């Protein structure tokens with residue numbers, strides 16, 4: 001759902017309504033709308049901020065389990081790591097957050113970005129140029145991705161990212177191929193981080209996508225379009241069981257914790273294109289990069305067509321408070 005300024009008139013109208021039957025009906029409808037908004041907001045924020053809203057949730061334990069981690073990139077490379085997260089205050093400031101009278105206490109408002117010109121897409125080549133990671137992301141420096149049979153993940157990620165960008169540019173879209181360190185508060189109509197998996201045995205196969213929870217509703221749509229086209233083009237199974245906390249908490253999507261992340265306005269997903277360690281998957285990645293690139297570009301184009309720019313950037317985002325920083329204790333499995 002969208003979190004925007006339009007909720008405030010509903011809430012105000014609810015308080016003052018009730019003079020006639022018509023008014024009462026209208027008030028009831030508005031109250032339902034406002035209630036739906038609040039429930040939706042809590043549902044959305046709860047995934048991310050379960051620890052901050054203990055009174056509103058029956059079970060914080062289940063929510064805690066889905067708390068994204070910004071200390072891990074993905075399961076296969078971050079197992080057992082417990083590096084500290086980024087500077088939250090600097091990250092939120094980089095996103096342009098501010099408070100405004102009338103907004104709920106503690107919530108922050110992120111003004112809609114000024115963006116013009118052609119549609120813009122960022123394609124990140126996972127693990128490319130990790131040596132440039134700033135102090136907040138220093139744990140990424142050693143995470144050069146998976147490798148198998150002489151192929152290294154960052155190289156195949158970059159190869160496919162460049163092919164996707166070329167297809168998009170031919171369609172008149174402004175496409176950036178981005179390294180590990182992306183510009184703070186990166187604004188685009190879509191952002192896709194490309195990665196590949198490795199299981200150490202060659203057994204596992206499949207692709208998967210994820211996005212973080214403290215964002216707009218558009219990540220779901222981008223993910224859906226990509227999944228649809230990618231599955232059809234590759235014949236790969238969707239590896240839902242392999243989606244890790246590290247994918248959902250991918251650092252480049254964690255705008256409220258990591259400065260070098262996409263803007264909360266930028267629909268952002270991570271795509272694990274397949275297992276580099278699997279013969280079939282690697283055959284696609286290495287021998288048929290154009291097939292993968294065409295599928296990824298098509299998924300993005302379908303999303304852009306279905307999602308006009310005004311739907312992405314038409315109004316401010318108003319988001320609930322961040323949970324308190326926790327000590328950097330290890331989070332198993334992310």
Ligand SMILES: [Zn+2]
Pocket residue numbers: 074126127145146153195196197
């Ligand atoms: Zn990777």
